Amino acid sequence: MGKTGVGRALARRYGVPVVEADDIVEALLAVTLPEHLPEVHVWRTHPEAARQDPESVVERQIAIARALAPAIDAVVANHVGTDTPVILEGDYILPGPATPAGPVRAVFLHEDDEAQVTANYLRREPEAGPQRHRARVSVLYGRWLAAQARAVGVPVVAPRPWQDLAGRVAEAASAFHLPSTLGTCTR
Numbered sequence: 001m002g003k004t005g006v007g008r009a010l011a012r013r014y015g016v017p018v019v020e021a022d023d024i025v026e027a028l029l030a031v032t033l034p035e036h037l038p039e040v041h042v043w044r045t046h047p048e049a050a051r052q053d054p055e056s057v058v059e060r061q062i063a064i065a066r067a068l069a070p071a072i073d074a075v076v077a078n079h080v081g082t083d084t085p086v087i088l089e090g091d092y093i094l095p096g097p098a099t100p101a102g103p104v105r106a107v108f109l110h111e112d113d114e115a116q117v118t119a120n121y122l123r124r125e126p127e128a129g130p131q132r133h134r135a136r137v138s139v140l141y142g143r144w145l146a147a148q149a150r151a152v153g154v155p156v157v158a159p160r161p162w163q164d165l166a167g168r169v170a171e172a173a174s175a176f177h178l179p180s181t182l183g184t185c186t187r
Contacts, residue, residue, distance in 0.1 A: 001159065001162040001165050001166070002109065002111075002120065002159060003089050003090070003091075003109050003159075004020070004089060005165075006089075006109065006159075006165050006166050006169050007020075007087045007089035008087075009165075009166035010087050010166055010169065010170060011087045013166065013170065014085065014087075016085045016086055016087060017086055017087070018086070018087045018088075018089060019075060019086050019087070019088045019089075020088075020089055020090055021068070021072060021088065021089065021090020021091065021092050021093050022090055022091075024068065024071050024072060024075060024090075025040065025068065025090075025092065028040050028068070028071060029041065029044070037067060039060075039063045039064045039066075039067035040064060040067050040068060042060055042063075042064065051133070054133065054136040054137045054140055055140065057137045058137055058140045058141045058144060061091070061092075061137070061141045062141070062144060064092055065091075065092040065093070065094055065145075066094070068092045069094050069096060072088070072092070072093055072094070072097075073096065073097055075088065076088065076097040076104060077097075080103045080104065091141070094145075094148060095108065095145075095148055095149040095152050095154040096152075098152070098154050098176070105173040105174075105176055106149070106154045106155075106173070106176065107154070107155050107156075107157055107169045107172045107173050107176070108145060108146060108149040108154060108155070108156045108157070109156075109157055109158075109159050109165075109169070110142045110143070110145070110146040110156050110157075110158065110159075111138075111139070111142065111158065111159050111160070112139060112142065112143065112158075113139075114132070114135050114136055114139050115135075116160070117135035117138050117139055118130055118131060118132050118135040121134060121135060153176075154176065155172035155173070155175065155176055157169055157172050
C-alpha cells in the first residue's frame, strides 16, 4: 500500500472524498499553455528531461511542486473555508498548508529503499520492466520532501509494514494535532 492506497483507506475510515494532486495537474494542463506554467508542462514539452541524471530530474520535480503550490493551497483553503474535510494525496504536495496550530493535518510517506521502490513499480507496471532510474528519482525526491516536512514539524511515516499503514498514518495525523480538516498525504 502506498500513498494512493492509504489515502483511499483513510477516506473510507473518515467518510470523506479523496482529491488527487494529479487531477489538479491535469486540470492546469488543460487550461494553461506551456508559456504560462512551463514547470507544470515540462514533462510534455520536454519528455527527454525525465531521462536526465536523477538529481536533475529531482530539481525539476521540486520546481513543479513549487509551481503547483498556489493551486494546491487554494484547494486546501477552499476545503478549510467550507469546513469540508478531504484527503489530498499526491507527489507534488508540499507541507506548507500544514502547521501544528492550523486547521490542516498532514502526514508524508517516504520509502527510502530504492530496491523496494523498484519492486513496487515493477509490480504496478510490469510491462515497463525494472525502473531503477525512476526509483532513484523517487527516493531522492522523497528524501527532499521528507526533510521539508520534518523542518516544519509534519510527521513522516515509512510505508512498511503495509498491513498497518493506514492506522499508523491516522495515528501520526492525530498526534500532529486535532483539527477538523484532513490534509495532505504524499510520498
